[in-house]
Amino acid sequence: MAQSMTLARPYARAAFEKAKQDGSIDQWSTALLSLASYVEQDQVRDFIVHPGLSQDAQAETLLQLSGDDVRGDEITNFLSMLAQNDRLVVLPEISALFEQHKAEQEQSLDVSVTSAFELSDQEKETLASALKTKLNKNIQLTTTVDKALIGGVVIHAGDMTIDGSVRGRLQKLSETMGS
Structure with missing residues (x-):
């Protein structure tokens, strides 16, 4: 690729x-x-x-x-x-x-949010607003639900990934304990 x-x-x-x-x-x-x-x-x-x-x-x-x-x-x-x-x-x-x-020309960014549970409209707006402030771009937010995350969210914004899921934290903990 x-x-x-x-x-x-x-x-x-x-x-x-x-x-x-x-x-x-x-x-x-x-x-x-x-x-x-x-x-x-x-x-x-x-x-x-x-x-x-x-x-x-x-x-x-x-x-x-x-x-x-x-x-x-x-x-x-x-x-x-x-x-x-x-x-x-x-x-x-x-x-x-x-x-x-x-x-980039339009100063916008497609952001994909995967969460363990359905996000409310207020949570989506808050997240989009925070990302707009942090990234200084207009945000087009799409959300999906993945119960395997257990809790939290995984955010994909361009080439940046923020893993705030319980599953991600458990994997990091497992890797830390294994080394």
Whole structure:
């Protein structure tokens, strides 16, 4: 995965800069998310990397699958360039990095909170407010419940993870006692 991210980084940056220059960030975002969703499917990925399929046919296949989600010559040319450079398989990483650039541009951050129990609306608001203050960004909070945490929460914000769960604390304690 690290190698895929390394390969995807310059393409994502170039796509974002072009989208920003043209004022079409949302259009590019939709297109890349759609293309990435198809490439993540095993059958599609296996088909587009088949050695008997030309690079033009690989790009055309993805364009046909994505339908109206991919519009515009610039995005089509970008897809063709990825095919020519054998980089179609890193479209999910390109899309993820593009979304990171978009979030930085918008000064927003997607935060995932996993808790042992359902959080009340007040708790969500308090948590989002505290994170907004700490990270100096607008926060889009999504929550999930995982009873295996026993208690507490695990917060994923960008590349930062805060494990305040009982399960996480017990694991740390176990590791400390084991060493």
